[in-house]
Amino acid sequence: MRLQDKTAIITGGASGFGAGIVRKFAAEGARVMVADLNDELARAVAADIEGVAHHVDVSSGDSVAQMARAAHELWGHVDIVVNNAGITHLPKPMEEVDEGEFDRVLAVNAKSVYLTARYFVPGMKAAGTGAVLNVASTAGLSPRPNLNWYNASKGWMITATKTMAVELAPHGVRVNAICPVAGETPLLSSFMGEDTPEMREKFVSTIPIGRFSTPEDMGNAACFLCSDEASMVTGVAMEVDGGRCI
Helix, strand or coil: CCCCCCEEEEECCCCHHHHHHHHHHHHCCCEEEEEECCHHHHHHHHHHCCCEEEECCCCCHHHHHHHHHHHHHHHCCCCEEEECCCCCCCCCCHHHCCHHHHHHHHHHHHHHHHHHHHHHHHHHHHHCCEEEEEECCHHHCCCCCCCHHHHHHHHHHHHHHHHHHHHHHHHCEEEEEEEECCECCCCHHHHHCCCCHHHHHHHHCCCCCCCCECHHHHHHHHHHHHCHHHCCCCCCEEEECCCCCC
């Protein structure tokens, strides 16, 4: 029970890696808010773990502020924030990504980190404790062609993690990131362009361990980094990628 009585918000927690993190945190004793745009899925996951579902658009300041108010009313404080919600654009040459796609990717993948920091960091600083986990990607460390602006958004997230860690360390707040390779999530077909056995085989061939990341992999890594076992760990971008970045 490494997260016993901790309170945790996981954005994008209704499916994919987020749901894996939700289930692991709950199994380790945390009280969890499943924050997502998909209300139906969020309620289903929350019911499974005796948590609470909350509708949020992580790219909207008003929506994130409302989520912070709801969490405060529910728990009084938030110990852990996991910025997992993310999107991508379809693989294409960088100049063919239209402005709307670019804006949406940066708003969901980058601005969301700023917004949760704005509304949750003050409480953590006041408490002298807290953990923030940003779900980045191997794309931010070892970029592939034709996902240029998605790659850049995850690189931004990794740099944000490190600078947040340096600034918040004196206040007792740790900030880390995990960097998964692609996995069985709703974004998989978008990363590959098309979901075919041939494309899957080609993608997996780049991963030395020989499989995709799983929600359970992410839950295990996230649990460690957000637990007291990692009290000396901050500012890391942990590769959970089966050797993809080697």
